[in-house]
Every structure is written in C-alpha cells, then in structure tokens.
Amino acid sequence: MDMIWMSLILLVVLLALLAAGLWVAFSLTVIGCVALYFFSSIPVGDSLSTAFYSASVSWELAALPMFIWMGEVLFRSRLSEEMFSGIAPWVGKVPGRLLHTNIVGCGIFAAISGSSAATAATIGKISIPELTRRGYDQKQILGTLAGSATLGLLIPPSIILIVYGVATEQSIARLFVAGILPGIMLMVLFAGYVMLWSLMNPAGVPPGESESLSFTAKVRRSRPLIPVALLIIGVIGSIYGGLASPTESAAIGVALAHLLSWRGGSMSRDTFISALMGTVKTSSMIAFILVGAHFLTTSMAFTGMPRELAAWIATLGLSPYMLLAALTLFFILLGCFLDGISVVVLTTSVILPMVQAAGIDLLWFGIYLVIVVEMSQITPPVGFNLFVIQGLTGENILRVAWAALPYFLLILAGVVLITIFPEIVTYLPSKMGN
Amino acid sequence: MRNALNAFYRFGGALSALQLTAIMVMVVLQVLGRVLDRVLVWVGADALGLNIPGLAELAAFLLLGATFFGLGYTFWQGGHIRVTLLVQHLPLPLQRFMDIAMVLLAAAITAFALWNSAWLTYDSYDFGDLSIGMVPVPLWIPQLGMVLGLLWLLIALMDAFVSLVTGRLQKIPTESPQE
Numbered sequence: 001m002d003m004i005w006m007s008l009i010l011l012v013v014l015l016a017l018l019a020a021g022l023w024v025a026f027s028l029t030v031i032g033c034v035a036l037y038f039f040s041s042i043p044v045g046d047s048l049s050t051a052f053y054s055a056s057v058s059w060e061l062a063a064l065p066m067f068i069w070m071g072e073v074l075f076r077s078r079l080s081e082e083m084f085s086g087i088a089p090w091v092g093k094v095p096g097r098l099l100h101t102n103i104v105g106c107g108i109f110a111a112i113s114g115s116s117a118a119t120a121a122t123i124g125k126i127s128i129p130e131l132t133r134r135g136y137d138q139k140q141i142l143g144t145l146a147g148s149a150t151l152g153l154l155i156p157p158s159i160i161l162i163v164y165g166v167a168t169e170q171s172i173a174r175l176f177v178a179g180i181l182p183g184i185m186l187m188v189l190f191a192g193y194v195m196l197w198s199l200m201n202p203a204g205v206p207p208g209e210s211e212s213l214s215f216t217a218k219v220r221r222s223r224p225l226i227p228v229a230l231l232i233i234g235v236i237g238s239i240y241g242g243l244a245s246p247t248e249s250a251a252i253g254v255a256l257a258h259l260l261s262w263r264g265g266s267m268s269r270d271t272f273i274s275a276l277m278g279t280v281k282t283s284s285m286i287a288f289i290l291v292g293a294h295f296l297t298t299s300m301a302f303t304g305m306p307r308e309l310a311a312w313i314a315t316l317g318l319s320p321y322m323l324l325a326a327l328t329l330f331f332i333l334l335g336c337f338l339d340g341i342s343v344v345v346l347t348t349s350v351i352l353p354m355v356q357a358a359g360i361d362l363l364w365f366g367i368y369l370v371i372v373v374e375m376s377q378i379t380p381p382v383g384f385n386l387f388v389i390q391g392l393t394g395e396n397i398l399r400v401a402w403a404a405l406p407y408f409l410l411i412l413a414g415v416v417l418i419t420i421f422p423e424i425v426t427y428l429p430s431k432m433g434n
Numbered sequence: 435m436r437n438a439l440n441a442f443y444r445f446g447g448a449l450s451a452l453q454l455t456a457i458m459v460m461v462v463l464q465v466l467g468r469v470l471d472r473v474l475v476w477v478g479a480d481a482l483g484l485n486i487p488g489l490a491e492l493a494a495f496l497l498l499g500a501t502f503f504g505l506g507y508t509f510w511q512g513g514h515i516r517v518t519l520l521v522q523h524l525p526l527p528l529q530r531f532m533d534i535a536m537v538l539l540a541a542a543i544t545a546f547a548l549w550n551s552a553w554l555t556y557d558s559y560d561f562g563d564l565s566i567g568m569v570p571v572p573l574w575i576p577q578l579g580m581v582l583g584l585l586w587l588l589i590a591l592m593d594a595f596v597s598l599v600t601g602r603l604q605k606i607p608t609e610s611p612q613e
Contacts, residue, residue: 021521021532023514026540029547045550052547053554053580056498059490062461065454065500244465247493251461280450281513284504288514291501339515381519 003308006039024342028292032299039303048295055294056287059247061166065283066250067157070257071113072275077261080126086225089218092208096194099136099144102127106148107155107187111232114159116152116377120145120388128392137204139403146385146400147407148190150374153340155183156236157250160340160373163290164366167348172246173239174429178367181424189410227260240432286341293345300349310354320358324419328372335376339384343373367425368418375411378404439593446586447507453500457493464489488569495576502583506590512607533606534598541591548584555581
C-alpha cells in the first residue's frame with residue numbers, strides 16, 4: 001500500500017513539474033531528490049554528484065554526439081534533392097507512384113540519421129513541393145511523410161536506441177542490428193498500404209510521367225545516391241560484422257559525411273560550424289536528460305519502489321501479452337504529452353524491473369519501446385514530426401495528425417507483429433558474432 | 435555586459451565543440467591505425483601497433499566535458515527540452531511568472547548539484563583518486579569539468595532570471611527539439 005502511495009505521489013509531482021514547464025532533465029533530477037529524501041535514508045547530495053559523474057563518463061555514450069553530428073552534416077548537404085531525383089525513377093510504375101519516394105527516402109535517410117524530426121525535415125523539404133506540384137493527394141503526402149519519418153527512430157543508427165542501450169546496459173551494436181528487420185517490416189507495411197489506397201483512390205495519384213527510362217538510365221539518375229549507400233553499408237555493416245564498435249563507426253561516419261558534403265560542394269565554413277554547434281546543442285540536451293535519468297534510476301533503486309512495483313504486478317498474474325497491452329496503452333498516452341527520449345528514460349528508471357520480472361527479453365523490449373515511441377511522434381498535441389511538417393507546410397497540426405492516423409495504426413500493427421513473431425527482432429542479433 | 439555574457443556562453447559551446455572534434459579525430463586515427471596494421475600483417479610486414487593507449491577512457495572524459503561545457507550554451511540557445519503545451523496558453527504575464535519560477539527552481543537544483551560536485555571533486559583530489567584504466571588519470575580533473583559546466587549553466591540560469599525580472603526577456607526561448 002505504501003509503495004502505491006509513494007509512486008502516486010512521485011508521479012503527480014513529476015507531471016506537475018513537467019506541465020509547469022520545468023525542463024525535462026531538471027524534472028527528473030527533482031523527482032530523484034524527492035524520492036531519496038522522503039523515501040530512503042541515503043544522502044541526496046552525494047548520490048546526485050556520483051550519479052551525474054558516472055552517467056556522463058561513458059565510451060558507449062560517445063556514439064550519441066557522433067551520430068547526431070553525422071546527421072547534422074548530411075542534413076545540410078544536397079541530399080534532399082538527390083534523394084528525390086534518385087528514387088523517383090524506380091517507383092514510377094508502382095501503384096501510388098511517387099508517394100513511395102517519401103517512404104523509401106525516409107527509410108534511407110533514417111539509416112544515416114538517428115532522428116525522426118531531421119528525417120521528416122530533410123525528405124519533406126523537397127518531396128512536399130514536388131508531389132504537391134504534380135497533384136498528388138495532399139492528405140497522403142502528409143501522411144506518408146509523417147509516418148515514414150518515424151523510422152528515423154528505429155532504423156540504425158538511432159539516437160533513441162543509444163539512449164536505451166546506455167540506460168539499460170544493453171549492447172548498442174546488438175540493438176542497432178535488432179532494429180533493421182522491424183524497420184524494413186514497417187516500410188513494407190507503409191508501402192503496401194499506399195498501393196492499396198491508390199488502387200482504391202485512383203484520383204489521388206496523377207498519371208505517371210510519359211518518359212519510360214531504361215534500367216541503365218535509372219541507375220544513372222540514382223548515381224548521386226551511391227556514396228550515401230556506401231556510407232550506410234559501411235557504418236551499419238562494420239557494426240554488424242563486429243569490425244567496429246558503434247562509437248568507432250560513428251566517428252568514421254562523421255569524417256565520411258564531411259568528405260561527401262565537401263565533394264558535393266555544400267561544405268563551407270558556415271555549414272561546418274552550424275552543423276557542429278547544432279550537434280553540441282542536441283547532444284548536451286540529450287546527455288543532460290540521460291544524466292538526470294541515471295540519478296532518478298539510482299534513487300528509485302534505493303527506495304526499492306520499482307522492485308515492489310514489479311512484485312505487485314506479478315501478484316496480478318498478468319500474462320506477458322496482457323502486460324504488454326497495458327504498457328502499450330500507457331506509453332501511447334504518455335507519448336501524447338512527452339517526447340520519446342523522456343518516455344524511454346522514465347521507462348528504464350521505473351518500469352524495467354517489472355518487464356524483467358515478466359520474463360521479457362530486454363533487447364526485444366528496446367525495439368518494442370522504440371516502435372511504440374514512434375507512434376508518439378505523430379500523436380497530437382505533442383508529436384515532433386507533426387511540428388516539423390506543420391513548419392514545412394503551414395498545415396494545422398490536427399490535420400497532419402489526421403493524415404498520419406493510418407500510419408499510426410500500421411505502426412500499432414507492427415507492434416502486434418513483433419509481439420507474435422519476436423524473431424523479427426531477435427533473428428539478426430542472434431546471427432551476430434560477439 | 436550583455437555581449438560579454440553572450441560571448442561567455444559561446445565560449446562554452448566552442449569548448450564543447452572542440453572536445454567533440456577531439457573525440458572524432460582520435461577515434462578516426464585509432465581506427466585508421468588498426469586498418470593499416472591489418473593491411474601490413476596481410477602483406478606480410480610487421481604491425482606497427484599504432485594504438486592510442488586508454489583512448490576509450492580519454493574519449494569518455496572528453497564526452498563529460500562536451501556535455502557539461504555545452505549546458506549553458508544550450509540553455510542560452512533554448513535547446514533544452516521542456517513541455518510548453520499548457521504554459522503557452524496562459525496569458526503572457528502569467529507565462530512570465532511561471533518561467534521565472536521554473537528558472538529559479540532549475541537554478542536551485544543546479545546550485546545544489548554544483549555544490550555537491552565541488553565536494554566530490556575536492557574529495558577525489560584530497561584522496562588522490564585515480565581512474566582505473568590503462569592510463570591512470572586523477573579523477574579530480576574530469577570532475578572539475580563537471581563543476582565548471584554546472585557553473586556555466588548556473589550563470590546562464592541566473593542571467594535568464596534577471597532578464598525576465600527586468601523585462602528584457604518576455605519569456606524563455608524554446609526551440610523545437612530534434613530527436
């Protein structure tokens with residue numbers, strides 16, 4: 001009983017602080033202090049400084065700024081244009097035609113960027129005006145973009161998987177590899193939906209352009225994308241093959257991204273500095289949240305609350321499926337108001353013992369969590385992809401959310417699929433060497 | 435004064451950027467060295483054993499510096515994430531009041547963290563604590579980075595507090611975050 005009151009009090013204080021507009025990292029730290037001060041006999045100050053220090057000194061975490069940096073550099077290169085003109089020739093005959101440029105483009109950009117907002121911005125910058133000009137259905141343009149951009153979170157490299165891996169001491173390399181098949185699965189679901197939709201609504205898809213390109217001509221059009229493809233294969237392949245740790249392959253990725261951008265003629269002193277300073281901002285922000293979350297996790301462990309919560313859940317005799325269903329609902333609600341990283345760190349601080357007690361594999365759970373968090377990117381009122389697309393088009397956020405609703409449901413279907421067939425997540429990591 | 439403060443935050447950001455660059459360059463050199471060694475062994479020559487000792491640990495320390503030195507800069511740029519969903523619908527004077535209250539609370543926590551980190555650093559110095567790695571480093575050095583970074587953040591928060599109270603700032607700038 002005590003434990004339930006305790007967790008309710010902490011939850012209410014946390015929500016009040018967040019709603020009042022206290023920065024997320026500070027809110028987590030305050031809750032950690034409150035938990036330690038009132039519900040344990042551990043000195044607050046000592047554990048605060050120790051937790052801050054130990055959470056920020058980490059070789060694995062160094063992958064975070066590196067991957068952010070790589071994305072920032074490529075985001076400022078000419079990739080958006082190249083992506084559209086490189087993909088368009090290949091999808092002209094498929095039902096739904098150029099709508100697929102959004103899906104494929106987002107999937108490719110997701111493989112070089114760990115961020116879904118950056119993915120939406122990069123791909124949408126060109127695809128929205130091009131598709132609108134050709135007369136594609138506006139709702140589908142917005143929906144495909146909002147939905148597919150969420151892949152930025154799942155397809156490696158993924159910022160949020162690094163956060164999860166560091167917070168739960170799971171191997172980031174294995175998490176990355178585990179994200180590959182579910183990412184492709186979601187792309188297939190999206191593309192399948194677009195085909196079905198366009199067969200049912202032929203008016204929404206304008207007729208294809210008259211030119212019919214030969215295979216070699218298509219390849220020539222896509223040639224600017226080859227270096228990017230090599231970059232992706234190099235970064236993810238070296239992690240998969242065990243040649244490099246995620247931090248190493250990320251640093252190499254940063255160097256290569258600069259090289260690509262320089263060769264493409266878009267690297268200047270200004271782009272270099274703005275990409276680097278953008279990296280400082282994003283990585284400081286995320287690392288500070290992680291530091292606060294680490295303190296919260298240690299505080300929670302001292303109070304014994306997560307353990308008791310897990311024990312209490314165990315007495316309810318829920319099956320893992322019911323637990324997951326309840327958690328999914330909870331995360332979707334939480335994701336309406338909180339950003340993905342905050343959802344992940346709160347989960348790892350409080351809910352993880354419960355998940356472990358239910359016998360759920362933590363590697364699988366990481367992928368599950370990220371897919372659920374993907375949905376939060378396109379749910380109003382707080383969904384970062386919605387904000388980005390609102391910024392690009394000036395469309396009302398609720399209209400964008402409505403257009404993205406089918407994709408929300410498709411991602412939910414993806415969650416069901418990986419629950420029924422966990423091998424989608426675990427197969428590739430199980431084939432990895434150590 | 436304003437310009438001096440802005441330059442001060444920019445300086446923190448630049449130090450953070452410098453440490454990120456150092457991590458990148460070191461790691462790239464390390465990997466290139468490893469690749470070169472493999473090639474040499476493959477063609478039958480001896481490996482040069484190009485290796486930066488304790489690189490992983492050094493990179494971890496630099497990461498701490500990059501994170502904490504960047505805190506003040508990031509705050510000044512409005513880069514830290516917060517939920518503005520409810521507050522933004524309040525009338526402007528009330529919004530300002532909330533911002534002042536939250537900045538004060540954040541400053542109090544930062545001061546508390548700063549005080550305790552300073553003690554942690556002093557204790558490490560006093561006991562002569564060394565890191566457990568290939569190259570033992572006195573722990574007070576990286577810990578001092580944490581203290582300085584928190585100080586940077588505290589100054590940025592106090593600055594925001596004064597700016598809000600004097601009316602120079604109507605509200606705290608908030609960028610939409612990238613994740």
